[in-house]
Amino acid sequence: WNSKIADLDPAFRLAEPYPTSELTIRDLFSHRSGLPGTAGDDLEDIGYDRAEILRRLRFVPPSSSFRAGYSYSNFGLTEGAVAAAMPTGxxxxxxxxxxxxxxxxxxxxxxxxxxxxxxxxxx
Incomplete structure (x- = not known):
């Protein structure tokens, strides 16, 4: 839960450097990354694949300060799962x-x- 996303999936980025460097699986699964709840949903609706949506989350301005607010994020949770599985191949x-x-x-x-x-x- 405390593994940093930057260690598991170094390509993943949020809009700001500090949250990107400190973000954990726990942060993504508890929806306190700062990502707005609908981040990536519209891209999925128009046909972008998961990898491209996760790459583009770096362009989404935060809806709250890192770890200061709750906002359910489908693609935040997805990144947490993707990153957690990465060490297994x-x-x-x-x-x-x-x-x-x-x-x-x-x-x-x-x-x-x-x-x-x-x-x-x-x-």
């Missing part, structure tokens, strides 16, 4: 399946959008 979707879903017996749960859309009965 696997995608976060693979790691979630191996470490969370399978051990819990969640045989039809996935974090992959493609798996979601291929099932008629989904939530």
């Amino acid at each position: 696997k995608s976060w979707e693979e790691v979630a399946e191996e470490k969370l879903y399978r051990p819990l017996g969640m045989a039809s749960t996935s974090s992959r959008h493609a798996d979601f859309v291929k099932h008629a009965n989904r939530a």
Whole structure:
């Protein structure tokens, strides 16, 4: 939880240098990075892929000071997951399946959008 994103994913940047250097997985999962809640959502809607959206978060002005406010951010959480999985050499979707879903017996749960859309009965 306390691993710095800069150590795990050195290419990731926020708009300001200090939060970029101090940002942790915990900060992203607790939505206190300063990213506005909708950061990246519009880009996804018009077809940008995950890697490009995460790269472009560096251009988003913060909605609050680092660690001073809460704002639910889909792509902030995504970066936390992507960065946490990087040391394994696997995608976060693979790691979630191996470490969370399978051990819990969640045989039809996935974090992959493609798996979601291929099932008629989904939530």
